Each structure stands twice: as structure tokens, then as C-alpha cells.
Amino acid sequence: MSETISPPEASAPDPSWPRALRRPARGRVRLRTLLAIRWVAVAGQASSLLFVNLALGYPIPLVPAAVAVAALAIATLVPQLRRKSNARLNDRESALYFAFDMVQLTVLLGLTGGLHNPFSLLLLAPVTVSAAALSFRSTLGLTALSITCINILALFHLPLPWPASAFDLPPIFVFGLAIALALAAVFISVYVFKVAEESRRVADALMAVQSALDREQRISSVGALAAAAAHELGSPLGTISLIAKELTKDLPADSPYRPDAELLLSQAERCRHILAEIAARPEQSTKDHFHVLAAPLLVELAAEPFLRPSVALRIESKSEGGEQDPPVMPRRPEIMHGLGNLLQNAIEFAKEEVQVVIAWSREELSITITDDGVGFPPDLLDRLGDPYISAALGRYGGKLMRRGLVARATGTAGVPKPDRRQGDHMGLGIFIAQNLLERSGGSVQFDNNDFGGAEVKVVWPRSALNSEAHKE
Template sequence: MARAPVIDETSRVQLRTLVLIRWVAIVGQMATLLVVHYGLGFGLPLMAAILTVLGSVGINLAAQFGGGSRRISEKGAAGYLAFDILQLAVLLYLTGGLGNPFAFLLLAPVAISATVLSLRSTIILSALALIAITVLSIVHLPLPGSGVLPELPRIYLLGVWTALAIGILFFAAYTWRVAQAARALSDGLFATQQALGREQRLSAMGAIAAAAAHELGSPLGTIAVISRELSRDLSEDSPISEDVLLLRAEIDRCRDILAALAHNPEGDDSPFSAVPVSMVVETAAMRHQIEQISMVFDTGPLVTGQTLEEPSIRSAPEIIHGIGSLVQNAVQFAKTRVTISTAWSVENLNVSIIDDGPGFSPFILDRIGEPYISLRMSKDGHMGLGIFIAQTLLARTGAEVSFRNQQGGGAFVTIRWSRAKIENFKVQ
């Protein structure tokens, strides 16, 4: 199966989106400044505030006319949002700091970052926002209307700072987690669609092959008739009689090939297409072997002492990739050893993958296989996507995948097929 292209995290953000959001912010900022200064009559450093907004206008115009429809890099998007935080912080400094009721807008760039950027960028922007509200709680110009309105108590400003800090951290964590789940689901569906697309293309090729076999049958029949006529008209001592006999033999061979192709257009009846199941399992597993973890293979009938011929199955990409993903997960979390057991009976074929790692969290055992569920915390982060794809691909071969923990610790994954079904499974 062709590998799905890796979606670059730096290309998820379109500059046009950030430009549009900033235009909305600019209009809102300018309208608020004018209403407060002229409509309500509250004095504020209008010129400095307008210059701050115009600085944002200038950068937005440069971005819009410099390629507003293109994708922006991760670093560029983070810098863009960092400027928004700093620009809003300057406006808040000029208009009363945390006493300004619009201070909550500092949450917006953090929420946007958590939605479309990486965790690292979101952490950096969250830290910048926390620094901004901390500085604004200490240093700022008086709130417009301070001569008319009562001065805000320090305990209230401390409460505002606390609320904003909690809001920044909560928005960053919660929004990033939800967005990451959506991205994982999207990537999982994309990978599954790639597998389905491959199946559809191969099915279409099979249909074309069957049609070609049907169409070639007619001219081949004509050639066969002519060759028989030639063979009948030629004497046995004719110098070309042997050639005509060879021609008829080759025509019969072509007929057999076309008949087989029409009957099975997928063309998987080669004697080499079905191999012992242990060979398929080892092929899938050995791709993920690492030096630090020993990989042990155990093969034999399900009932000890029973004599049963080992099943032969087709080395389908769905089986190779599905088993490989589960083995990769086991290797990643194992301490020293991964055991892969292949057992069969008259009715069933089982492949078990056992590791000596920490096992699965009991809280998510019933939900394993959903693309946004992390099986076990890893250095690389989220493992739910690989299991989701593995289950999806193996399910197409008729397999049932189950997960549990061993009593002595470690994970135990079982792939179970109906023997008759997997032995007759055709690569699609």
C-alpha cells in the first residue's frame, strides 16, 4: 500500500485567515478608541493608541499584498500571533491595563495558536501572554475616566490577573487537545481513504483485465481456426508443419491464460501468492525490530500436540501494515522483550503480540482504536492514530482485534481470523 503523504504541520495555517482575523480586530480596536474618546468623553492618549493600531494595519497590508493566499510557516504564524499579543498589550497599557474590560481579548491569539499550531508554539505564545498580563498588572497608564469612575481595588486587579492566567492556560490546553483529536481523526481517515483508493484502483484494473480477456478471445479464436485449417492442409513432411503445431499449442496456452484472467482478474492465483502465515507475520514484524528489544516468535497449533498443517495466506498490504503497526506499538513500550505468537486450529487463526511494558491504562481499554485515544503515553506523544489505522486495515481482511493486560504486567493484543476466510482472502 502506498504510504500516505505526511501532512506538514507548518502548512496548516493560511495567511489569508490570519489577515482576515486581524482586520476584524483592527476595526474593533479603532471603533472602540473613537467611541470611548469622542462618544463617552473619556480622555485617553488617542494619538499613541491610533499609531499602535496603524502599526498593525501596516503589517496587515504588507502581508495581504505580499501573498495573502499562501500557506504560512509555523514560525511565521507564531510570530504573527506574537505580534498580536504585543500590540494588544500596548493598547491595554495605554488604556488602563487589566482594569480595561477588553483585557480578555489576550486569550484570542492563544486560542488560535492552540487550534492551528504545534504544542511548542502554543506554549511559547501562552508564556508571552502570561508575561504581558503580569506586566500590565504592574505598569500601565490610568484607566480612561479615572477622574469620574472610582479607582479599582488591588484585590480586584489580582482577581482579573488570576482569571486571565487561568483562562490562558485552560484555553491553550483544552483547545489544543480538541484540535489535536480532530487532526488525528482527519489523518486517520485520510490514510484509510488511501487504502480504499488503492483497492478501488486495483478492482478497476481487474475489471479492465477481464474486459481485455473477453475482447481478445474473439481474434484469438479466429487465429485458432486458421491454424487448424493450415494444419489440415499441410502434409506431415511439410517444412512448416512443426511451426504450425507449435502455433496451435501457443494459441491453446493463450486461451488458458485469458480464461484464468477472466475468471480471476486480480491475478493472485500464483503459487507464490499464498505463503505460510508465520512468514507473513515475521515479514511484518521484523521491519520494526530494534537492538534494545528482543523479538521472539512462537508458531504452532493452538492445541499443543495437535497436528495441523500451517495455514497459508496472501501477503496483503493490509495484513503487513496492520500487524506491523501493532508490533511497532509493542516495541515502543516494551522494556526488553516482545513475543509474537502465531497459532491456529481447524476454525481459527490467531496472532498474539505480547510485550513486557507498562500495559494499557484500564480507563481506556474499552475505547482503544478510536483515533484520538492515546493507548500509552510515549515520548512521541499520541499513539491512537496508528492503532486506528491498523484496526481499520485488518478489519478489511475479516480480522477481530482485541486488547487486554497480562496479569504480570504488559500488553496483550490478539488478532483473530476465521481460518477459512483468511485463507480465501484475495488481495484487492
């Protein structure tokens, strides 16, 4: 069985694509957390100095060291008194706080042995926190500052407090330790930043998936509510209209109540007219009455908002077993929005035709979407479905962008123009579609067909679709 859907003579881009979520600004560190860590550092530094000087009896320049600790305490107390504890620091403020902590620790270490002091490893702590929470620019600056502090401590420092003879490490060892700490700062900053960045991207992308699903559910709920209102209000309005007509007939022409009765009748007729218009919009009412639809009809409904006059949509049904009638599918927002994204992508890049083959057996149902367009970039086939794929392509992505292949690979070609640039940058179209369809129990495969166009195959186990259909 096959069916060709003629595109409408004029079609506007459907705004069903969720607005690309702007990522929150980096460096949103809570002031309360930062101040708590600082007070721990103040207590730790003060207790260490007193223990080494009083309990162990090691010679320490106690006054300068106490001034350094006091500076950290004052720098912690002032924002605690002047700002709300639940305030969040922006990226710049957080970086300045961490930079001050690093400089203060460098001064304290310089007074107590420099790199000879085993606590010099604490210079890596601000870099690690910055890589996990701040922007790459701030992390790069703090990494450079840490390397500078390490080199200064390797060259300029007071002797390490020691009970008897002076403790002095060979210069080659101090040099090697400085190199090791510098390399550790670079490695930790890069590695932690990459891991944190990937986690942020996935979290933001999943938030976009949830946003798309919520919007589709709201649209479906509004349509169902409109249909229910049109159905439920029809009978009471009919009764009101009938009584108003009788009152209008029975009241004399000069009755002071006749104008009120005529107004009541006209307003009731107006309400009936509005409800009739709502009921006449199939996209908002009658379609939403059907929670379970035949697979070809569901594909047709998912593709309808994106049809173009120059591209024909051909739907074929193929049975691979004894069952001849197409199986039914639940009309869930995940399935409708996921298939809609994939069909929109295919229609936007097709030259003349998009073919959808629906095949089913007793075990599974598959929907294969192929087009005669440019296809997916071969080098990106393995990465399709990753969030922010276009942002990670670098120079290669720029070349593909000029050829339109990044939008092809990210599924953002059909984004309305106001959101299009940002959508291309984020590359969430295919990611959203894949996650929504996998949430419904299906699996998505991407490939190019023999003619150079794109081919996307979605497969559901029949058991998953049947269980979902019974839930509706």
C-alpha cells in the first residue's frame, strides 16, 4: 500500500520547535558555599601555624604569617556582612575570589618554605574548582596564575621551618616539583573542564528535550480541552438559546425586559458560533479525540505542519507477516514531536520527494524516512544524536555549515528564522527527536541511502507499542 500526500499550496514554518534554551551564565557559584570553604581554610591555616610553632617548636615568622591569615579572614568577613549569603557570584566575581585565595596561599607558603612545604599542593584546589564551575576563560586565567605562583615559590621563599639543621632540597628536585605541579594544574584544568562541560551540555540538552515534550503535551491538552468544552457546553447553550427565544416571543414589544432577552439570545448564539469554530478545527479538536491511530495516519499528522509545495511526501505500508492491516500507534507527544522533527528535517533538505516506509511484523514496527537531498555528512554519522554537535566541529564545522550539512546533521534546518542561528549552534534537533523516540520504547538509526540522501529508521517492539496503546 502506498499513498502520496500532496503538499499544500502555501505552508508556513511550524513553530513547534521549542525555543533553544539559553544556557545559564557560567560561574554561578553560591556565595554561602565559597565563604564556608574560606572559613575552613582560615581555621586550618591558623591551627597549622599554631601547632607547628607552639606544639612542635619549629621557628616560623608568626607575625607575617598571621597577617596573611588575617587578610583571608577579613576578605571573607566583609562580603559576608555586606551581601546576602544566598547570593550567587557571576563568573568574573568567582574568578577574582579564587585568584585572591591563590595569591594569599602563595604568600603564606612563601613564608613557610615555598615548594618545600607539602601544603603547596593546595595551589591546585582553586584551579580544580574553576574548571568545574567557571568559564574556560576564567579557568585559563587561574591556571596561568597558578603556574606563576608555583614558579615564584620555586625561586623565592623563606626556609622551611625545621627543628635542627636546615632542611634544603636539591635545586633539581625543586625544579622538577615545580614542573610537575604546573603540568598537574594544566592537566586538571583541561580534564575537569572537559568533563564538566560535557555534563553541562548533556544536562542542557536534556532540559531542551523536556521542554519540547512539555510544550507538546500542553498543545495536546489545550486541543483536548477545547474539544471537551465545545462538546460539553453545546447542550447548556442550546437550552439557554431555546429559553431566550421563548422569552423574546412572549414578551410584548414595549416590555422593558425584551431588550435584555434579545441580548441574551444574541450572546448565546455567539457562544454557539465560537464553539462551532473550535470544533471545526481538526488540528485542535477532533484529532485529539483519537489517542490511538493507524501508523500511516499518525505519520501523516506528524508531517502535515512541515509540508512544502515543492516536496511530495509518499507513505508506503508493507506487511512482513500475515497481518495486513497497519498496526495502531499511541498518539503520544514524544512520538509526534520526535517523528515531526525527523520528517521536518527530511522535507527541508529533500529536492522533490520524501518517502516513508512503514513495515511491521508480529515482533516489531519500523518507520523508515528517506529523502533525495544531500544526506548526512559521512564523517558525522557516528556522532548523530549527540547534543551540541555543531559547536564541537571547529573549522570542519565551518566548512560544513557553508554547505548546509551541519543543519542537516543537527536537525535544525526547519527552525523558524528568529531561532535558526541559535538552533544551528546548539544542534539539538536530532538529539531531541532521538531521545523522545527512545523514551517511547523505540530505537533510531541514521544512514545515507544509495542515492546520496539521508535515511532514518525508527524501530519499536510491538510489545512496547501495544502496552502504550493500552495506557491511552
